[in-house]
Amino acid sequence: WFVLNIGRQYFFMGEVERAIAWFERSRAIFDPRDLLSDLAYAYTDLGTGHRLLDQPRKAVDFFKAAIDCVAPLGDQQGLATAYMNLSSAYYSVGNYEHAVQEQRKALRIAVRRSDHHMIGSAYNNMGLVLEAMHRLQEAPAAYENALREFRRVDDLVGISACYNNLGSACYAAQEYEQSLRWYEQDMELLERRGAWTDMAATLHNLGHVALEMKEREKALAYFTQSRDLYAAFDLTEYVAEEQEMLDLIAQTKR
Numbered sequence: 001w002f003v004l005n006i007g008r009q010y011f012f013m014g015e016v017e018r019a020i021a022w023f024e025r026s027r028a029i030f031d032p033r034d035l036l037s038d039l040a041y042a043y044t045d046l047g048t049g050h051r052l053l054d055q056p057r058k059a060v061d062f063f064k065a066a067i068d069c070v071a072p073l074g075d076q077q078g079l080a081t082a083y084m085n086l087s088s089a090y091y092s093v094g095n096y097e098h099a100v101q102e103q104r105k106a107l108r109i110a111v112r113r114s115d116h117h118m119i120g121s122a123y124n125n126m127g128l129v130l131e132a133m134h135r136l137q138e139a140p141a142a143y144e145n146a147l148r149e150f151r152r153v154d155d156l157v158g159i160s161a162c163y164n165n166l167g168s169a170c171y172a173a174q175e176y177e178q179s180l181r182w183y184e185q186d187m188e189l190l191e192r193r194g195a196w197t198d199m200a201a202t203l204h205n206l207g208h209v210a211l212e213m214k215e216r217e218k219a220l221a222y223f224t225q226s227r228d229l230y231a232a233f234d235l236t237e238y239v240a241e242e243q244e245m246l247d248l249i250a251q252t253k254r
Contacts, residue, residue: 003029004022004038004042006022007021007022007026008045011045011048011049016049016052017053019045020046020049023042023045024046027043030042036073037073037075040066040070043063043066043069044063044066044085046062047060047063048085051092056092057093059092060086060089060090060093063082063089064086066082066086076113077115079109080110080113083105083106084102084121087099087100087101087129088125090102091125091128096132096133100126103126103129107122107123110122116149116153117149117150117153117158119146120147120148120150120153121146121158122146123142123145123146123149124142124143124146124161124165126142127142127143127146127165131168131169136169136173139169140166140169143165143169144162144166146158146161146162147162147163150162156189160198166182167186170182171208176209176212179209180206180209183205186202187199187202196229200226200229200230200235200238201226203223204223204241204245206222207219207245210222211249216249219245219249220246220249224242226238227242
């Protein structure tokens, strides 16, 4: 565990390759001793590390190995989490059918356990996959199921994610009025939470909705607010992106 935690410290410092080396050392200790619960953590950390290094196929293999460790232990929550991790890795490689299947496995466990937060997470993740598959009639239903579960446990972060994802799904379906309403609800919640950088991202999305609705002045206001919020946190790449949108709108007017 000491070795594994050294790896985690490197991971949180952003030194992912060094972290992976320590995770491998912990695996070499846990594996021969059949310490399956500990080994599952090592595999999960390895999978997460390789995902960050943009090596999703390796991540898939490690998350599968984590499932093989957790399944015999009867740890239902751990198994559901492992299914969700594997689904995320499948999503990264564009294997959306398998991503949905793994989320459904997690969802079944969460429903049996009446774990509303995990139910919400599984539905929300399924919505993201369905949206990536361009199944735009099904994705909003998944997000709304997630929203219902997050509201049951007053998970404001989860509620906000659902508002934003519903806004995105409606935007993709060209339902701009509905998209606007979801993003506005998200803005209200983000403001209450003081989640300023998330507010900037939602303002960016509102800018695009306003453009589609031919409301140029509103779009300018949204992108300006987003730019200024990013600037307050020295997020220069995002500032440049918002400025590009402002310049593009200005050029279009000419």
